[in-house]
Every structure is written in C-alpha cells, then in structure tokens.
C-alpha cells in the first residue's frame with residue numbers, strides 16, 4: 665500500500681532545531697541526519713567566531729567581522745541572533761523564508777536563546793528538540809574525547825552546561841543521547857511525524873477534494 669510520502673503532497677517546509685549543552689551530541693546527530701535524509705538542508709549561521717581548522721566559509725558558517733554582523737542585525741537581515749561564548753551567532757533570514765515557502769526543511773544547530781526567538785517569530789514552522797547527555801561525567805568524557813578543545817575551553821563548556829540544561833523546558837521534545845543509534849532513531853521519528861502535521865500540508869485541500877470526487881474503480 666502506498667504511504668502518505670509517496671503521494672508527495674505539497675507542504676510547507678519546517679525548521680528543525682537541535683540544541684544541547686556543548687558536547688551532548690547535536691553535531692553528531694545533525695551530520696547523520698543530513699547524510700541520511702535527502703529532504704533537509706542545514707541552516708548555515710553567520711558568526712564572528714574565527715574558523716576552526718577544517719571549517720569552510722559558507723558551509724560550516726558564514727564568517728564575518730563584528731562590524732558586518734552588526735550591520736546585518738541593524739538592517740533586519742537576521743531571523744535571530746545571540747552571543748554565545750563571547751562570539752555572535754545569527755540566522756540569516758532571506759534564504760530560510762524563501763526555502764520554507766518552497767517546501768524546503770531546514771536543520772538548525774542553535775542555542776536556547778536563538779530557539780526562543782525563532783519560536784516567537786515563526787511558531788508554527790518550528791520543531792524544537794533538546795538533547796541531553798546521560799550524565800555530567802559522560803558529557804565531560806565526550807568533550808575530552810572529541811579532542812578539539814583546550815582544558816580551559818572544556819572547563820568553560822562544562823561550567824555553562826548546567827545553565828544550558830536548565831532550558832530543557834523551552835523545547836517540544838527532549839531526547840537523552842545515551843546510545844547514538846537509539847537517539848538518532850528517536851530524532852528521525854520526530855522529524856517524520858512533524859512532516860505529516862496537517863497544518864504543514866498545503867496540498868491537502870486539493871488532494872482530499874480529488875478523493876471525494878472519485879468513484880470506486882475509476883482510477
């Protein structure tokens with residue numbers, strides 16, 4: 665039997681937000697989602713943070729200086745923005761708005777402040793998912809195991825983790841990332857279900873009208 669997806673009903677895109685305390689695994693889950701799901705694209709943020717080794721301008725972030733970031737905010741080019749770890753991060757507006765209208769889904773790796781702003785502005789398009797580590801010790805082990813940060817940076821991320829965790833109630837879904845495969849399967853389930861929300865299905869009026877006009881055996 666054909667499922668709903670195979671009918672390709674027209675729908676508006678959604679904004680799928682993944683947040684977590686640093687090190688809980690949102691980048692890991694996001695990369696896998698992008699690799700395995702052909703319908704979602706990453707929202708590439710603008711930041712004043714300098715690129716890390718291996719990061720590519722326009723792919724990982726749009727890297728800009730503080731003056732350009734301030735200009736973009738001033739000119740209303742950001743959907744949301746926030747200061748995180750002393751740097752500014754923001755979501756450029758034009759690309760996202762046009763994409764949503766055309767049915768494109770976007771994945772956001774943003775913090776709780778940006779999530780709040782997007783929800784206030786675009787509530788019905790937004791799906792908010794928060795990942796938690798199974799324990800604080802495991803979070804620290806993951807940050808050390810990742811091998812990308814100095815001891816000082818790891819301490820900063822750990823001291824910020826508790827305040828980030830306190831924002832769990834600003835999300836629609838909370839998933840504990842213990843086993844990565846289980847966590848990923850849960851995130852996929854959320855995305856699949858959200859795509860079927862009636863409010864997003866712009867093609868339903870025509871589709872159901874068509875069904876009601878059909879006689880049995882006429883197809």
Ligand SMILES: Nc1ncnc2c1ncn2[C@@H]1O[C@H](COP(=O)(O)OP(=O)(O)OP(=O)(O)O)[C@@H](O)[C@H]1O
Pocket residue numbers: 684685686687688689690691692693806807809810841842843844845847
């Ligand atoms: N379920 C898991 N079990 C064990 N290790 C994991 C799991 N999920 C992610 N990791 C590892 O933990 C480390 C941190 O993950 P990741 O970089 O995805 O976190 P993050 O939340 O994106 O952090 P940041 O906010 O600092 O970018 C990585 O080395 C990753 O491979």
Ligand SMILES: Nc1nc2c(ncn2[C@@H]2O[C@H](COP(=O)(O)O)[C@@H](O)[C@H]2O)c(=O)[nH]1
Pocket residue numbers: 683686709710713744745746748749753754755773774775776777778779
């Ligand atoms: N509010 C926003 N937060 C963002 C955005 N892009 C990234 N982030 C968050 O910043 C921190 C640090 O990121 P890193 O790449 O420097 O490690 C992390 O929590 C991201 O989720 C954004 O556009 N808006």
